[in-house]
Amino acid sequence: MWRRSLSWLGLGLLLTIASVLALTAAAPAAGPGPVVVVADPEEAAATIERLTGFAPPLGSCLADPATDGCPAVTKVVITLPAGDDAGSTDYVPLDGQDTSAGTASAESTEQVAGACAVFATVGVYYVARGNHQNSCLTGQGVTEMEMWGFVQRFSVDHWNNLDSCKRGPYYGATTQQCSTSYDCYHPNAYRYYRAETDGYAVQRGVGYFGTDYSELVHSKCH
Numbered sequence: 492m493w494r495r496s497l498s499w500l501g502l503g504l505l506l507t508i509a510s511v512l513a514l515t516a517a518a519p520a521a522g523p524g525p526v527v528v529v530a531d532p533e534e535a536a537a538t539i540e541r542l543t544g545f546a547p548p549l550g551s552c553l554a555d556p557a558t559d560g561c562p563a564v565t566k567v568v569i570t571l572p573a574g575d576d577a578g579s580t581d582y583v584p585l586d587g588q589d590t591s592a593g594t595a596s597a598e599s600t601e602q603v604a605g606a607c608a609v610f611a612t613v614g615v616y617y618v619a620r621g622n623h624q625n626s627c628l629t630g631q632g633v634t635e636m637e638m639w640g641f642v643q644r645f646s647v648d649h650w651n652n653l654d655s656c657k658r659g660p661y662y663g664a665t666t667q668q669c670s671t672s673y674d675c676y677h678p679n680a681y682r683y684y685r686a687e688t689d690g691y692a693v694q695r696g697v698g699y700f701g702t703d704y705s706e707l708v709h710s711k712c713h
Contacts, residue, residue, distance in 0.1 A: 582701025
């Protein structure tokens with residue numbers, strides 16, 4: 492009987508170790524940033540999807556810059572953050588500053604700062620809830636803004652969108668906000684969650700796109 496009990500105890504210990512190792516192996520990798528890429532307006536949406544997985548929706552000024560009512564742009568500057576953290580991502584320079592990369596296909600690690608920033612936060616307790624913000628200062632030449640928000644859960648090797656929200660287009664400078672939520676109750680397994688905010692703004696004929704990721708939350712969601 493003691494041998495049988497020890498066998499079950501050993502099996503339980505092995506299963507626990509295997510579960511911990513599986514969770515460790517499933518941890519998401521760091522993002523590609525910090526990086527700033529400049530793309531032609533017609534190639535910007537495809538470049539953003541390749542770099543981030545976010546596909547700008549058809550009908551938006553970012554995806555279709557030639558759409559009636561959308562400000563014309565000569566290029567799109569794409570700013571990606573260093574990774575998942577609690578800070579915001581600045582993606583539009585103060586009016587009069589030069590962009591860090593002036594020609595299409597150029598790439599650097601110098602991030603812009605000043606006029607516009609995107610911000611994402613997440614909380615997980617029975618519900619995974621994301622808060623999203625895209626904010627531009629007035630008086631900085633910003634003429635159009637759009638924003639998309641996602642709350643996400645990591646699965647094996649990629650992030651799944653659980654809920655989404657959007658704001659815009661807004662013609663001028665303002666603060667856009669929206670929230671996302673998902674009933675994620677699973678008391679027997681830890682999983683990774685985060686929020687993502689994607690923002691677009693036009694400043695004096697140049698389009699700017701920025702992404703911000705919240706801190707990672709590793710939770711059983713209960």
